Amino acid sequence: MLNRDSNSISNQLASRGITWKLNPPSGPHFGGIFESGIKSTKYHLKRIIGSQVLTFEEFYTILTKVEAMLNSRPLVELSSDPDEVDALTAGHFLIGRPLISLPEPV
Template identity: 50%
Template sequence: MGGLWEAGVNSFKTLFYKSTATRKYTFEELSTLLAKIEACLNSRPLAPMSEDPTDLLALTPGHFLVGGPLLVTVEPEIKGASTLIINRWQHLKALHQQFRLRWKEEYLKEPHKRTKWQVPTRNLDVGELVIIKDDNLPSNEWRLGRIDSVFPGPDGHVRVVNIRTARGIVKRTP
């Protein structure tokens, strides 16, 4: 069980080093950046809050820390390379956004690692809570949905699902 936490720490350390190794930071800048990244990491969904198929809320590490989901103000995305930004605050915001995009990408791919099919895996079921990739969300928000219907292929494995979200029904391939 400890391997899961260690993998998370390793993922953070690798991404953090790649993001911050090219520049020196003051204590205040580094602590601000770490606080923003911490909020991003502690907002990831762990499990559904309930078995109710209409409930789209997920339990996060933030629930254990503050008793509820972590809230953050939405900031406009900074375009362009962070090395060209002169203002240090904007540079920190750009670093945070780069870290968030890369970490969310890695986190979403982690459960779906492709391994050799030596043992059969479980099909998706109706009512399961899933994460939907959406790059246009703020750093602490995740687009969640519940599987509404499944469409198995000729081999019996689920190939397409309809997902119920807060915005409506979305059709995706698993």
């Protein structure tokens, strides 16, 4: 049944002009930009966790914070205007504002 469903999906995708381009298991460098995101996530997780053993809740909390930090990076170059401190981030597309915000001025 799985093979029949798989063939059905493949036929529907082919009829829409969609082709699969899979990365070889031994070639993560074929992944381009999404592999860069995975590399960044691993880097920050290794720096934060080190050799600690975490509970699921602790790991989930850290992973959520790393996700928020990575999705708060600017997508475009920052403005030279000192009054404009907000930059376009992936968070703007997710929730309409940065996931990690700057402190409010006094």
